[in-house]
Amino acid sequence: KQEVTQIPAALSVPEGENLVLNCSFTDSAIYNLQWFRQDPGKGLTSLLLIQSSQREQTSGRLNASLDKSSGRSTLYIAASQPGDSATYLCAVRPDIYPNSGYALNFGKGTSLLVTP
């Protein structure tokens, strides 16, 4: 059974720092991996999606990498801002032949606080 783990569980950094969030998964048979942002009491917003054949994706100050064989992904946030404060979730979509699995399997998230 696929297990998705995120480290650290919580992180507090001063504004302007670069930071890395980690995600690991136990089964490398994935279709893709996504990073989401969740604000308190709100829904999930997709930040980046990395296909299983890709190594990284970038969007603005965010860069996500994927090492499928070792079961790891990182989310790099450059020049952090207070507005980046949120919980960041990693989710994998399993690759199940003949159709890719429909369900996303989530980690528990990293709660990020960026202080001014």
Next chain:
Amino acid sequence: EPEVTQTPSHQVTQMGQEVILRCVPISNHLYFYWYRQILGQKVEFLVSFYNNEISEKSEIFDDQFSVERPDGSNFTLKIRSTKLEDSAMYFCASKKGRGITDTQYFGPGTRLTVL
């Protein structure tokens, strides 16, 4: 930008009562999902729905749960007889296609409190 909407935002019910959570997916999307998140826990998959039938469901999605797309726009989750442990945030999501880059778009959630 189109978005997934959910109603109500907060539902309080007594144990044993039936509840229906409503979602309006993005209009040209074909795949629909329900997830739940118990306070402090992971987001957990419940069920996926495509072409008017369930395509996958988790162990959580037992006989007490059902889903329906009663018309061309709504997607509902019914819990027949609620239990205390059903208290959670319930998220609806929709997706346009099955391609490798197709992402699920999530609604803001319904907070269900069972007393």
